Amino acid sequence: xxxxxxxxxxxxxxxxxxxxxxxxxxxxxxxxxxxxxxxxxxxxxxxxxxxxxxxxxxxxxxxxxxxxxxxxxxxxxxxxxxxxxxxxxxxxxxxxxxxxxxxxxxxxxxxxxxxxxxxxxxxxxxxxxxxxxxxxxxxxxxxxxxxxxxxxxxxxxxxxxxxxxxxxxxxxxxxxxxxxxxxxxxxxxxxxxxxxxxxxxxxxxxxxxxxxxxxxxxxxxxxxxxxxxxxxxxxxxxxxxxxxxxxxxxxxxxxxxxxxxxxxxxxxxxxxxxxxxxxxxxxxxxxxxxxxxxxxxxxxxxxxxxxxxxxxxxxxxxxxxxxxxxxxxxxxxxxx
Amino acid sequence: xxxxxxxxxxxxxxxxxxxxxxxxxxxxxxxxxxxxxxxxxxxx
Numbered sequence: 001x002x003x004x005x006x007x008x009x010x011x012x013x014x015x016x017x018x019x020x021x022x023x024x025x026x027x028x029x030x031x032x033x034x035x036x037x038x039x040x041x042x043x044x045x046x047x048x049x050x051x052x053x054x055x056x057x058x059x060x061x062x063x064x065x066x067x068x069x070x071x072x073x074x075x076x077x078x079x080x081x082x083x084x085x086x087x088x089x090x091x092x093x094x095x096x097x098x099x100x101x102x103x104x105x106x107x108x109x110x111x112x113x114x115x116x117x118x119x120x121x122x123x124x125x126x127x128x129x130x131x132x133x134x135x136x137x138x139x140x141x142x143x144x145x146x147x148x149x150x151x152x153x154x155x156x157x158x159x160x161x162x163x164x165x166x167x168x169x170x171x172x173x174x175x176x177x178x179x180x181x182x183x184x185x186x187x188x189x190x191x192x193x194x195x196x197x198x199x200x201x202x203x204x205x206x207x208x209x210x211x212x213x214x215x216x217x218x219x220x221x222x223x224x225x226x227x228x229x230x231x232x233x234x235x236x237x238x239x240x241x242x243x244x245x246x247x248x249x250x251x252x253x254x255x256x257x258x259x260x261x262x263x264x265x266x267x268x269x270x271x272x273x274x275x276x277x278x279x280x281x282x283x284x285x286x287x288x289x290x291x292x293x294x295x296x297x298x299x300x301x302x303x304x305x306x307x308x309x310x311x312x313x314x315x316x317x318x319x320x321x322x323x324x325x326x327x328x329x330x331x332x333x334x335x336x
Numbered sequence: 337x338x339x340x341x342x343x344x345x346x347x348x349x350x351x352x353x354x355x356x357x358x359x360x361x362x363x364x365x366x367x368x369x370x371x372x373x374x375x376x377x378x379x380x
Contacts, residue, residue, distance in 0.1 A: 240363045241363055241365055242363065242365070282361070283361045286361040286362065287361055287362075290361075290362050290363065314337075315337050316337060
C-alpha cells in the first residue's frame with residue numbers, strides 16, 4: 001500500500017494554502033477533524049479561523065464553548081485560533097429587502113401595477129436561498145482577509161454540493177441576466193427620442209449595476225475556490241463502506257467544480273495495537289478485522305491521498321485539549 | 337462513557353425513546369443485516 005504525506009506534510013508542501021474545506025458523510029466527524037486541523041495550523045503559527053457552514057452548527061459543542069450568534073470569536077485557551085458559526089439570518093433578511101427593491105423597480109419599468117410581495121415569497125421560500133446566503137457569507141469572510149488560514153467545517157455532502165455549485169449557477173445566471181438587461185436597454189435606447197437622457201439613465205441602470213457587481217464577486221470567489229495553491233478540499237471518512245462510497249461520489253463532484261482536492265482523512269480508527277487480539281472478544285476481533293479490510297479498501301481507492309488515520313479516542317472528543325490531542329495525529333502519516 | 341450518555345438520553349428524552357439499536361460486529365449493509373437492525377428495533 002502506498003504511504004503518502006501526512007496532513008502536516010501536505011500543509012508544508014503548499015505554502016500558499018489558505019482555504020481548507022472538510023466534507024464527508026453525516027456523522028463521520030467533520031467538525032472534530034476540521035477543528036483538529038485548525039488547531040494544528042494555529043499551533044504552526046498561522047492566525048486561523050475555523051468556520052462552520054453547516055446550518056446545524058456543532059463547533060460550540062466540539063469546543064464546549066459558545067460561539068453561536070457571536071460572530072468571529074477567539075477560542076478560549078488557544079492562541080491564534082478563532083471560531084465562527086455563520087448565521088445567515090441577517091443575510092437572508094437583506095436578500096429579501098433587496099429583492100423587494102429590485103422586483104419593484106422591474107415592475108415599475110415594465111409598467112405592471114402589482115405589489116412585489118408574492119414574487120419575493122416565491123423567490124425566497126426555497127431551500128437554495130439559505131445556501132446562497134451561506135455561500136455569500138462564507139465568501140465575505142474569506143475576502144476580508146483577516147486570517148492567514150481559513151478552515152471550513154462544511155455541511156453534509158448534499159448541502160456542500162449545492163453550496164459549491166452556487167458559484168457555477170450564479171455565474172451562468174448572472175451572465176444571462178446581464179446579457180438580457182443589456183439587450184433590453186439597447187432596445188430602449190434605439191426606440192427613444194431623447195437618446196442622450198436615456199443613454200445617461202442606462203449608464204446608471206441600477207439592475208445592471210448590481211448584476212455586474214455580483215458577477216465580479218462571484219468571479220473572485222470562483223478564482224479563490226479553484227486555485228490549487230490556495231484552496232484544498234479534504235474528505236473525511238470512517239473505515240466503513242457507506243462513508244467510503246460517499247467520499248468516492250463526492251470526489252467526483254468536487255473535481256467537476258474544479259475545486260482542488262487535498263486528500264482523505266480516516267477518522268475513528270481503533271488502535272489495534274492496544275489490544276491482545278488473541279484474548280479479545282470475538283466481537284472486537286471482528287470489528288477490527290472489518291476496519292483493517294476497509295482501511296485497505298480506502299488506500300486502494302485513494303492511493304497516496306490518505307493523509308491521516310485519526311484514532312478512536314477513549315472518550316468523546318470535546319474541548320480544546322482533546323482537539324489538540326487529535327491534532328497531534330494529523331502530524332503522522334497514515335499507517336498503511 | 338456510553339452508559340453516561342445513555343443516562344442523559346433517558347433523562348432528556350425518556351418517553352420519546354422508541355428503540356435501541358446495538359452496534360453490530362459488522363457494518364449494517366445488505367438485506368440480511370437490515371433485517372437484524374429491524375429485529376432490534378422491534379424487539380426494543
